[in-house]
Amino acid sequence: MQYPGHLSSKLPRVGTTIFTEMSALAQQHNAVNLSQGFPDFDPHPKLIExxxxxxxxxxxxxxxxxxxxxxxxxxxxxxxxxxxxxxxxxxxxxxxxxxxxxxxxxxxxxxxxxxxxxxxxxxxxxxxxxxxxxxxxxxxxxxxxxxxxxxxxxxxxxxxxxxxxxxxxxxxxxxxxxxxxxxxxxxxxxxxxxxxxxxxxxxxxxxxxxxxxxxxxxxxxxxxxxxxxxxxxxxxxxxxxxxxxxxxxxxxxxxxxxxxxxxxxxxxxxxxxxxxxxxxxxxxxWEVGQMYAQKRDEFLKLVSSSRFKALASHGSYFVLMDYSAVTDEPDMEYAKRLTIEKGLASIPVSVFYNVPTDHKVLRFCFAKNSETLERGAEILNTL
Ligand SMILES: Cc1ncc(COP(=O)(O)O)c(C=O)c1O
Incomplete structure (x- = not known):
């Protein structure tokens, strides 16, 4: 159905967010999803109870x-x-x-x-x-x-x-x-x-x-x-x-x-x-920092021999990886290709800028269980 009148958009430049787009692409291609920032493990059983x-x-x-x-x-x-x-x-x-x-x-x-x-x-x-x-x-x-x-x-x-x-x-x-x-x-x-x-x-x-x-x-x-x-x-x-x-x-x-x-x-x-x-x-x-530090370290260890170079991550549950040793493709194109062809979803960092800025880095979310991190790292290690 279509609204027959004219509505001038209050946010004309806004479309679907990159997180939704990359998660949908990950699902469509059955890719390991290290794109959107959410954990793939459950909250504490005491909290659920x-x-x-x-x-x-x-x-x-x-x-x-x-x-x-x-x-x-x-x-x-x-x-x-x-x-x-x-x-x-x-x-x-x-x-x-x-x-x-x-x-x-x-x-x-x-x-x-x-x-x-x-x-x-x-x-x-x-x-x-x-x-x-x-x-x-x-x-x-x-x-x-x-x-x-x-x-x-x-x-x-x-x-x-x-x-x-x-x-x-x-x-x-x-x-x-x-x-x-x-x-x-x-x-x-x-x-x-x-x-x-x-x-x-x-x-x-x-x-x-x-x-x-x-x-x-x-x-x-x-x-x-x-x-x-x-x-x-x-x-x-x-x-x-x-x-x-x-x-x-x-x-x-x-x-x-x-x-x-x-x-x-x-x-x-x-x-x-x-x-x-x-x-x-x-x-x-409230003290969850140690658990996430272990996840970061686990992921970094798993990818340490890959051609992706991790930038320092001191907080949050994200790490940026420099892929310039692998390809000089723009980050958006590479993130999509990585999802579609290799089965690993990440977020291209250029989408967080108002003007074109491409340092050839992708964002990976490590708030995932060990099996997901291992599957993601396995793909990175082959590139
Ligand atoms: C920096 C930042 N602020 C706010 C939010 C939104 O948090 P919430 O899921 O509680 O709405 C997020 C979620 O990704 C975030 O990364």
């Missing part, structure tokens, strides 16, 4: 608008313990339908016509369309290849009187780069005495390796006071399909966030929230 108990004991109607309070309390305890900053679970934390809804709601509540929002490329694909949807203009700053660090002088240069927000994704998807303490020092100096808001996408906060400490924007009051931070239970507890996350912000920012939240979703899945709150009475459940 706690959620099913919540359903059986009558937690089947709307949750409170801000989220199930005991869950917000567990989150506040965790933030205070890890980052040393106190947030009030009553009015500074909101449970969302994944980090995606939190990002969308944060932008809807703050971005208005004419605002500029600084994004670092390669950038997670949701940011720019959301900025544009609410009338803003993305302003792009490239991370410095090959370790993808931020050139703070360049950022300083791009700030104008229209800059409303800077989006900071740390640990970083797709590169696995993480911020250092000095980075937060620079950021603090740049935003001091301005009205610039920070949107911290820290969905991989617990997935950080090599003894590094996650430099959360919530760990410094000078940054936390102007930050909306978003998180994903799906990423931390391997249940991306449940679509559950949360946002944290100072009270006056959270008040505006909730004005939008109450009308775009009102509240999110109650049994999952009740089950998570129960599961997280054991605070050690």
């Amino acid at each position: 706690a959620v099913s108990n919540a359903m059986k004991s009558g937690h089947n109607q709307y949750a409170p608008m801000g989220g199930w309070l005991p869950l917000r309390e567990r989150i506040a305890e965790q933030i205070e313990q890890r980052y040393g900053t106190a947030f009030n679970p009553e009015d500074e934390i909101t449970i969302t339908a994944g980090a995606t809804q939190a990002l969308c709601t944060a932008m809807a509540a703050t971005i208005t016509e004419g605002d500029e929002v600084i994004l670092f490329t390669p950038a997670y694909d949701a940011y720019a369309p959301l900025v544009e949807l609410f009338g803003g203009t993305p302003v792009y700053v490239k991370l410095q290849f090959p370790d993808y660090h931020i050139d703070w002088d360049q950022l300083q240069h791009m700030i104008s009187h229209k800059t409303k927000m800077i989006v900071i994704n740390n640990p970083h998807n797709p590169t696995g780069a993480v911020l250092k303490e000095e980075d937060l020092d620079r950021l603090e100096r740049i935003v001091k005495n301005s009205n610039i808001l920070l949107l911290a996408d820290e969905v991989y906060e617990h997935i950080i390796f090599d003894g590094l400490k996650h430099q959360s924007l919530l760990s410094r009051s000078a940054l936390a006071e102007r930050t909306i931070a978003v998180y994903s239970f799906g990423k931390t507890f391997h249940m991306t399909g449940w679509k559950l996350g949360y946002a944290v912000a100072p009270q006056n920012l959270m008040k505006e966030f909730r004005k939008v939240h109450q009308f775009n979703v009102f509240s999110v899945n109650r049994p999952a929230q009740v089950g998570l709150a129960e599961f997280l009475t054991d605070g050690s459940q």
Whole structure:
């Protein structure tokens, strides 16, 4: 069926995301799927049991608008313990339908016509369309290849009187780069005495390796006071399909966030929230970094003799691999050919840029069980 009238698209340049495209291609060609960022193993059995108990004991109607309070309390305890900053679970934390809804709601509540929002490329694909949807203009700053660090002088240069927000994704998807303490020092100096808001996408906060400490924007009051931070239970507890996350912000920012939240979703899945709150009475459940570090190391060992060269991944569940020793094809073409002809799906990194940028690197997700990683590595080793 076709709508007979004319609808001018609010997002004319947006099509299907590369993740959907590559996963569909992987399925069509029965390929090992190391493209989309989701684990192929189940959440903790205790978590599944706690959620099913919540359903059986009558937690089947709307949750409170801000989220199930005991869950917000567990989150506040965790933030205070890890980052040393106190947030009030009553009015500074909101449970969302994944980090995606939190990002969308944060932008809807703050971005208005004419605002500029600084994004670092390669950038997670949701940011720019959301900025544009609410009338803003993305302003792009490239991370410095090959370790993808931020050139703070360049950022300083791009700030104008229209800059409303800077989006900071740390640990970083797709590169696995993480911020250092000095980075937060620079950021603090740049935003001091301005009205610039920070949107911290820290969905991989617990997935950080090599003894590094996650430099959360919530760990410094000078940054936390102007930050909306978003998180994903799906990423931390391997249940991306449940679509559950949360946002944290100072009270006056959270008040505006909730004005939008109450009308775009009102509240999110109650049994999952009740089950998570129960599961997280054991605070050690947040510690998943070691398990993912083992997966990264396992994958890197398996591919160590291949002609693909791994770039450093200090966090997230992705590693970039330089394939320039194998072919000089553009990354998009090569990623598709690798899926169709060799049966291995990855994500070409050029899709995360606003302007053509091809460093001949592909992104591989190692949040997979050993058998999947072995099958993927076997293919890489033959190339
Ligand atoms: C950087 C980043 N932010 C946000 C999200 C979305 O998280 P959720 O699945 O909780 O909506 C993802 C998922 O891939 C991500 O990688």
